[in-house]
Amino acid sequence: MTESKVDLLAVFPDLEPAANAIEHLRSIGVHDECMNIISGIPVTEAMLGRPSQWTNVPRIAMGGAILGFGAGFFLAFITPYLYPYPIKVSTQAFIPGPPTVVVLFELTMLGMLLSTFLGVFLDSFFPNYRPMKYVPEVSDGKIAILVECSHVEEKKVTDALKKMGAESVNPAEAQHL
Amino acid sequence: MAYDKKHAEHAPAGRHNGHSEEHLREKHLMLDPLPRGQMNDMVMESMLEKPTWKYWLVVGILSFIVVYFLFYKWSILIMKGQGEAGVMRPDYWGIFLVNTVFWIGISHAGTFISAILRVFRAEFRRPFTRAAELMTTFGLVQAGFSIFMHMGRVWLAYWLMPYPNQRMLWPNLHSPLTWDLLAITTYLLSSTMYLFLPLIPDVAMARDRSTGWRKTFYKTLALGFRGTEGEWTHLRNAMNIFAFAIIPVMFSVHTIVSWDFAAATRPGWSSTIFGPYFIVGALHSGMGAAIVVLAVIRGTMKHMKYFIRAEHFDAIGKLMLIISMAWAYFFFNDYMVQWYGGDKWTQQLLHFHEAGPMGWMWFAMLICNVAIPWAILWNPKWRATPWLVGTVGIIINVGMWFERYIIIPISVTINRMPFTWRLYEPGIEVPMGIGTVALFILLYMIASKLIPLIPVWEVQEGQMAHELKKFGRETVVSVSELE
Amino acid sequence: MVTLSDLKISEVKLGEEQTGKWGMVIDQDICTGCQACVAACAMENNITFVGEEDSGYGRSMHWIRIERFWEGEYPEVKMTANQPMLCQQCGHATCEPVCPAFATVHSQAEQLNLQVYNRCVGTRYCANNCPYQVRSFNWRDYQRPEPLPNQFNPDVTVRRMGVMEKCTFCIQRIHKAQDKAKSEGREVADGEFTTACAQACPANAITFGRVDDPESMVSQLAKRSHGVKHLEELGTLPNVTYFKGG
């Protein structure tokens, strides 16, 4: 375990110092991948000068929409054939035109929204009740930077963060939230 | 927590006279930021505040009503049959469906506020999106109950679900009721999810500052949310998708509800304009209900006078006025075409609406839905007065309930077989309808003690985006687009 | 499973081409309003009685009712021709598509509007959508004290609370006659059987039979010029023809 890593958790009072700190960290050689921001409001990557986050939610949503459409298609176009004999109502066509649109629409939307919701769970690993590295102050508007670095760099990084205005820099320990 | 008391008492803002910076800050929550921690504490305190005896009294009364009027009477209805209600030939549909449409209508305001206003970045929405979304979910619960009350054999309601079964039957997709089922299910699920997503950061906040069973409760609800970049990104993306996608779902729900009527071969119902007419009607009652909820929250819960201000009543008041006008437009449009058509049964029906034994209701509907809102909401001062707009909200809801009552039991009285015409006399529906209202309020009261009613992070986000800017001598509010 | 070829056979012709199979002609000029058809229908089809209060509140279960109106003022007052109103077994039935449970469907064999009681969940949409208002709903569990149930017709389901019902054109009689004819290797003859109402009618105002057979009595009668179909303008394609006056 020579390459053993340590997580540092620096808490900043505001956006500006946090953004500066990130820039500074990058300049002292900490990769973007080794940083993570924890905040109480959705701060965009651009605000902090961070690379764009990858998210699968729109794709999962699209996938869900396709599945939903498929379910709608099954209901609208397949189920009428599953009866022992054709069931006719009034003189309406066996597979009615406009009503299929309604069914397709509703089930597509249902599929899409359900999978969007599910996508958040999948992408964020929710629900996750294991111990995690966290400081409750972030929900008070503070911005926390979680830096992963080697033991060797720990001191350097801590100093840099402190210099950039971190209220506190502590080794992060996973704890029950 | 001491935020400046004057916020609470300041007079309803009229016009932007003065435009002094201080005045503007007083007026606008977005320009009146407090530290996040302080806002968190205020919200937590409003939730954790020890309930007064009045609260318990109201909860007790409501619980009794729910247990007796809703569930006990419902069991009577199930055992003895729909004959306990006032339905008969030709009024096969009665107050249960009136309530269904009514509650679905109420539920529309939540989506309207949190989705449409979010899409269009109407900033005043921020403090009360949660309150509105709760209305959607709780309203849909009542709508679902009402629809089940209506069914003659409710214990077989699952037969309407599409799944392979021994009966070798799938639901009839020709039926507007099946579409209804699909649409309402979709809407209930998606609006509940849409309520939950923005709630996650707030329950995470609550988790961080609570102990005991509440800690467990919030911890479970927060799902392990920390607020990392990734989590926020996923959440924001999802909320965006929801905000856009739930709008057509919402429109489809009430349109399909309107098709239940419009697709029928009945005088007065076969109207192509019913879809938008119903949607506007739903927004009308929904907005009315939303403002009542806001007025009650503001009046009864601690610190809410900071979050919910005259500006919000003013803004919703404007919306109510516009929607009231739109409703009047659609109503008149529907009426005009029906009147012009000259079909004898439709003529008879229109005459019956106005001059029949329930004519008073028709006029009351117009007074409640048009005359009163127009008379009061045009005045910026009045519409910024919470109790006054709240009262208008209640009146609009009464009016909209009347509208549905006129469309359903009164209109079905008149059909093409005059030999069967008969006036509807409600029975067990009345207590059961009161029961749904009680359940709605009760759910709300319980939720207000369990869920942060103010989306603090959204408020903070908004406050970050707002600033005052000077153009020459005039100070104006300006908003930056953060996303 | 339904195969495509099945479907082709069952493809129903749309609009005016749609023809019924069984139909009825009612001569209002000779109907005396004596209610024999109503009683006969109730006895044949196990229809329940509902008592004074419910029957006065539009909850009577009659599958056939006799309507009459008034014309003019005393002393020139006239009772309009009695109008027995029953399910018109529409070719384009508005009640059918709106049922979410397929409880009321169009039968391919009889071209009738079926009500399948055991599928009904009681949304009452069909009744609401029936322009003729001829559907009855079991508003309560109407009890028929012992030994009245001895009289139940075993060929007809006894309906319980929460279920819609309506005139079936005595489908049990149609089937009995068809089975009998089949076992004897022949077609059902015109007039071989009839519905309970038509059988009882002392004035013979009701004629029942095959409307798709141009030789049948009912087709012959329906050709008479003064026959009208109720609310035909709605496009419901009813299978009951009325003669209004002399």
Added chain:
Amino acid sequence: MSEKFSRRDFLKLAGVGAATSAILTGCGPASRYVKREPYMQMPEYNYNGQSTYYATTCRECAAGCGLIVRTVQGRAIKTEGNAGNPLNLGKTCARGQATLHGLYNPDRVTDPQKRSSRGSGSTQVMDWDAAIQVVADALKNNKPEEIAFLMGMAPDHLFDLVSDLASATGMNAPLRFGALGMFEARATLSKAAENLFGEASLPFFDVGGAQVVFSFGANFLETWLSPVSYTRGFAGLREAKTKMRGKFVQFESRMSQTGGKADEWIPLRPGTEALVALAIGKLASEIRGGAMPRAFENVDPIDTASKSGIKLETLEHLAGMFAGSNGALAIPGGPALGQSNGLAVAEAVLALNAISDNFGKPGGVYLSPLAPNQSEYQRPASAQEMQEFVQKMADGKIKVLFVHGVNPLFELPTALGFGGASKSVSQIISFATFPDETAREADYVFPDHHGLESWGYQRVATGSAQPVLSGAQPVVSPYYNTRATVDVLITAAQLAGGSFASALPFKDEVEFLNGKVSALMGEVDGSISAPDLATFMAYFQQHGGYWKNSDERVAPKAGDALNREISAEEAEFAGEGEFFFVPFVSPTLAEAGANKPWLQELPDPTTTVMWNTWVEMNPETAHELGIENDDVVRIVSEAGELEVPVYLYPAIRPDTIAIPFGQGHTAYGRYAENRGVNPADLLGQHFNEAGDLAFAGMKVKVEKTGVKKPLSRLESIMGVYGIGLGEEH
């Protein structure tokens, strides 16, 4: 063999048949293939079991229609008309359909009962041996002239048996009575026929063959004489198959169901029927030309117009219609005859037929053929004869009263005092199937079978061109511990011994029946013939009776019908009050339908009211009095008063009110009890010359009570009357 074919054997056979069909269909091999059907099919697609059909006679009224009863596994399922029976040709009325609700009525008398005291509900169940001993003792221990039988209107085998018994022993001859006969004024009809044609018989009006029908109050589409047969006649009048569509004019003060079908409805002033008939006769004779018949000489049409409230032009128009047709027919009946001058009305209207010279011609007036085993017309008792009988009871001349098939406490007007007089009768034995008012006042109730459980026959009094003896047989085995009254009487008579025993030397009812019917075996031109009695009786039961194949209607001898003076007096009205009072028989309930729930739920054909009694009042009059629909009013006559909700009836004279007869039971089972009122309570003791009650000859007062009782109507007040739809449009 024939003598041995008893009911018991029959039922055994039926049982074997049922068991066989059960084996074949239900519990047999078929049941091995029971499969669970998904909910794809309507259950009506599957039927089970074999039906057995029995021919019998409908006992709901005295008309005697033939029935075919469908039974499945020993249960009667459905009654249909017997298509072979010439009277009803396969048709039934609503009451015939609902007869099963009598058979399976939850309130039948289930066992022989001894009542602890008259009028009390507490009874003691007896066994049949003891019951028969009671009857035997009653016969034996009283003088024959102190024993009386009161029976229903139907001329059936029980009537024959009691008649035989009476003539052999000196007992009072059985009295047949029924409210239907009273409201039809049958005695008046046959008296008028006697006066005009010299023969006391029930006229037969060939409505179907006529071109123009003038009916003076005859409610022949409702309960009058033989409604199914007359309805068929009406259809014939209207159907334009071989002739022009016939015209129909009804003269009455209150539009009846029959009047509702009229092309012209003439609301004449009650009491002026004779005048109007004669005036039309006079005007028609003028049109026809020739000498003015004596009957019409004394009538002044102008005076008639003012007295009757019919415009002179209308009278002339009607006379023209009557004179101008080759097939004009005038029918008297109903309330027109139930007045002080009822006989004159009947004569005047019958005489009208002489103008169109239709006696004994198609579309005209006949005399009803006598039934195959009948030698003369047997008229039911008139109200006056009943009054005389009641007087006899009150005088203590009747010690034992047997009651069967009639409910005098309900059907006879209270004013005739049957209730009071019955207290002077030491023993009343009822054979009622249902616990009716009279059974409740009886010391013993020895329940007869329901009509569908009984053997018998019934003579068809009128309605068929052919003489008909309608046969009855049990279609199901008796549901309760009841016994055929004929059997009870035969056994009791043998126990009583003496002339009683010798008068009824039969083993049981079937033997008695066979004896009575066997006389027909030798007749020619019958519907059935057989070499031996057993076969003949089997055919008799199988076909539902015996009838002649030929038209045996009698052409009345009408030589001087017009050559005699007919009184043109107006009727006199009894009592104080501003309203003429017209009681009419409910077309759906009639006199004994009130205990059948489906008859209660049948809407009245004119008002669509169900389950109750109403009083019909002209809306104008009601408006003047400040009375609205459903207001309960008190109707006061000289004989009594009652409270009843108002139905604003647009087709009634403003000076007339009408109440249906049929409800107002104080006993008679759960569906009938304490429901509505009995208009017979208002009727006083006034008779016409023929002895019929002048039931339509009363004047009454109407008082408001301030109470409201909503009537159950099938119709919509809004849709039919425009009430509650908003102001006029």
